[in-house]
Amino acid sequence: MRIATWNVNSIGARLPRLLPWLEEVQPDVVALQETKCADSTFPYADLKALGYEAAHSGDGRWNGVAVLSRIGLTDPRHELLGHPEPRLVSAQCGPLHVHSLYVPNGRALGDPHYDYKLAWLGALAQQLADQHDPAQPLVLMGDLNVALHDEDVWDRSVFNGSTHVTEPERDGVRRLLDWGLTDVQARPGKGDRAFTYWDYRAGMMHKNLGMRIDYVLASAPVASAITDAYVDREARKGKGASDHAPIVVDLDL
């Protein structure tokens, strides 16, 4: 079984890259973030043609998350209690309960959006504890907008006074891990750090100045079944790429 996560930065703009990627990589389950479309314009038919059912939460220009599955998709859940933005969707896909999440960016320290980011992470931890059991096969996949370790950014000193590396943000992610999830370490596409994001500007991709902000967080039964995990850096290259690369994980459940 192969699962993957990818912040596509608009599923409409990315469809010419996404569909061939699905055919090439053949994932059974995919978590997508930043679909940037309403449910009414989500490309259900194009995905169905490749064998995927989909659960999508989106309301237009910003955010938007989806779970795709070609091994069955039931029990779709579209809400994070108290937070109306479409940043979380989950569904049962065969033996796995799969969450696709897009954590708020935070923008800047002191910005109300930073407090919203921390509150959102806290609400997610609470909802997980209320609705799920870490002894069951479960994955959280998506764009956490947090670099857990200093090594997860190309140069920690650049981030002094910035979001993504602060201890309150990291605590928000650690609380998810403490509940019973493993931070799956993917093979890097280049170098020794498995970056998943490179800014479009200033040739950051070409200098490998990136960040590891996309994650696969797996409950114990899933973590122990992993046979491989890698960042698909090829998908970040060339014309019409997202600024994020997918993470692909193989399981022998």
Next chain:
DNA sequence: ATGCCTTATTTCATAAGA
């Protein structure tokens, strides 16, 4: 070499991304 930002929309400018 992978090449110097991209997206959708209240569109020829703006907000957001991280």
